[in-house]
Amino acid sequence: MIKRQLHPHPIKLPKDLVLPTYPPAFKQNFSHIPGQASIIRFFDPDSDSDYQAMKDIVTGKQSQIWMDESRHLPRSEYYDWAATSTNDSFLFAVHNAASTTDEELAYVQGFVYIYSEREEKFRVKRMEKKGFLIPNQPHRHALEVSFAVRPKREDQTQQGSGLMSSALRQSCFQVKKLINPTRQSDIQLFGFVDPQNSPAQRTLIASGFLKKGAMRYDSDSEDISYLYLLSWRKLMEKTTIKLREAIADQTLSRMV
DSSP states (O other): OOOOOOOSSOSOOOTTOOOOOOOTTOOSSEEOOTTOSEEEEEOOTTOHHHHHHHHHHHTSHHHHHHSTTOSOOOHHHHHHHHOOSSTTEEEEEEEETTOOSHHHHHSOOEEEEEEOOTTHHHHHHHHHHTTSSOSOOTTOEEEEEEEEEOOOOTTOSOOOTTHHHHHHHHHHHHHHHHHOOSSGGGEEEEEEEOTTOHHHHHHHHHTTEEEEEEEESSTTOSSEEEEEEEOHHHHHHHHHHHHHHHHHHHHHHHHO
């Protein structure tokens, strides 16, 4: 299997920014943009602990509400999700950058999945027909985003503020780096959300996604979903705000 490498810091950083020191226990290939609440890495398709983390997530109470067919996760299906040999499937593990112990840092807090499946081309056609996407873009990479939080452990007081939006922002940059399109407009990321799923909508908005309208997820779906499309400009704006806050914190700490 081809092993893809994450970019440690997938956007251009100021030269005078002092990068954070990461705990030695975190030796996996990971990525973190300063100022972001989360650290991300690829799920390991051969890892038993990663597989268990994903099972915990998809069988959790919240996932059961919002995710279709999430009651079981065969090892073979997990392996397909986590495979890193193609450019149409990116499964990221989410870690809390504010963790104070090696054990806390190693704990998977959730996942971000950015992917394209067989039905995606039909969704794109319907998005074009409704005017949500410009039609006839031959070089466009259209990928869907999905994310979920791992149920909180009994010994956890909280899972961290803004972890999932932070992880989604960084995951979008990673996918762009890995696909490396000729033009930024050649890569389109989108998400479908149940109108009642307010937390997911807030996560998308905080990650630079814009609500474009409503449509059926599949042509035969009974329910209507909200469609969100990524604005790369909004994503950079929101990431830059956090980066400036990190720089300000560093400047203040030097003065104290």
